[in-house]
Amino acid sequence: MAATDSLLGYAIEPDPDPLTVSTAKDPVNGRLNITVSPGNSGPTYCQKVTVRILIGADASALTENRAQLTSSVDASNWTPRPKFSEGTWEVFEFVPDRPVQVTEGAVTLIVSQIEVNKTVGEAGIEIIEETSPTNGSFTPKTTEAQVTKFPAEFVFRNLRPTKVMVANGEKAVLKWDGSTDAAYMMFWDSNSQDVAKVRECPPNH
Numbered sequence: 001m002a003a004t005d006s007l008l009g010y011a012i013e014p015d016p017d018p019l020t021v022s023t024a025k026d027p028v029n030g031r032l033n034i035t036v037s038p039g040n041s042g043p044t045y046c047q048k049v050t051v052r053i054l055i056g057a058d059a060s061a062l063t064e065n066r067a068q069l070t071s072s073v074d075a076s077n078w079t080p081r082p083k084f085s086e087g088t089w090e091v092f093e094f095v096p097d098r099p100v101q102v103t104e105g106a107v108t109l110i111v112s113q114i115e116v117n118k119t120v121g122e123a124g125i126e127i128i129e130e131t132s133p134t135n136g137s138f139t140p141k142t143t144e145a146q147v148t149k150f151p152a153e154f155v156f157r158n159l160r161p162t163k164v165m166v167a168n169g170e171k172a173v174l175k176w177d178g179s180t181d182a183a184y185m186m187f188w189d190s191n192s193q194d195v196a197k198v199r200e201c202p203p204n205h
Contacts, residue, residue, distance in 0.1 A: 007129065007133065008131060009038065009040075010127055011034070013034075019147065019148065020150045024118075026152065027115055029114060032111045033108050034108065035108045036102060041133060043133060044102050044133060046096065047138050053066075053091075053114075058119055059122065059149075060121060060123060062147060063116060064115070070111075072112065074110065077097045078095065101135075116149055123147045123148075127142070127145065128143075129141050159175075178199065
C-alpha cells in the first residue's frame with residue numbers, strides 16, 4: 001500500500017486467498033476484509049472510511065460486475081452506507097455512529113460478492129479516511145492499495161514448519177506446496193530470499 005499522510009493502517013485480506021481470476025467455466029466470487037487499525041501517529045479519531053473499487057475488464061480492475069457488489073461491517077457501532085457509482089469506481093462508505101477513536105482491530109470493513117474479472121494483475125483500490133488526531137477538523141487522507149489477481153490454476157498452500165517446536169538458536173525449516181511457474185519471495189526482519197525454485201526454506205538444512 002502507498003500512503004502519504006494517512007493516520008490509520010489497513011490490512012487487506014482477500015477471501016479466498018489467493019484470489020484467482022474467473023474463467024468462462026468457473027467464475028470466482030470473493031470478498032475483501034479490510035481491518036482498520038491505528039497508525040504510527042498516536043490517537044486517531046475517525047468519522048468515515050470510504051473504499052473505492054476499480055471496475056473493468058483489465059489487469060488494474062478487480063471486477064466487471066459492479067451490480068452485485070455488497071458491503072458490510074463487523075462492528076455494531078459502524079454502518080455501511082448504500083454503495084454508489086463514480087465513473088469507473090464503485091464506492092462504499094462506512095461510518096461510525098459518532099466520531100470514534102480507532103483502537104487495534106476495532107473494525108473490519110467488508111466488500112463481498114466480487115466476481116473477479118478474467119485478467120491477471122494488480123487491481124487498484126483506494127481507501128479514503130476522514131480522520132483527526134483531536135476529534136476535530138477532520139480531513140480526508142487517501143491510501144492507495146493493490147489486490148493481486150492470480151492465474152486461475154495458481155496454487156499456494158500447506159505452509160508449515162517441519163517441526164512444531166525448535167530449540168533456542170535452532171533454525172526453523174518451512175515447507176509449502178505451490179504452482180511451479182510462479183515467483184515466490186520470502187521476507188523476514190530486513191531480509192528477503194527468492195524461493196521460486198524451492199519448496200523448503202532455508203533449503204538443504
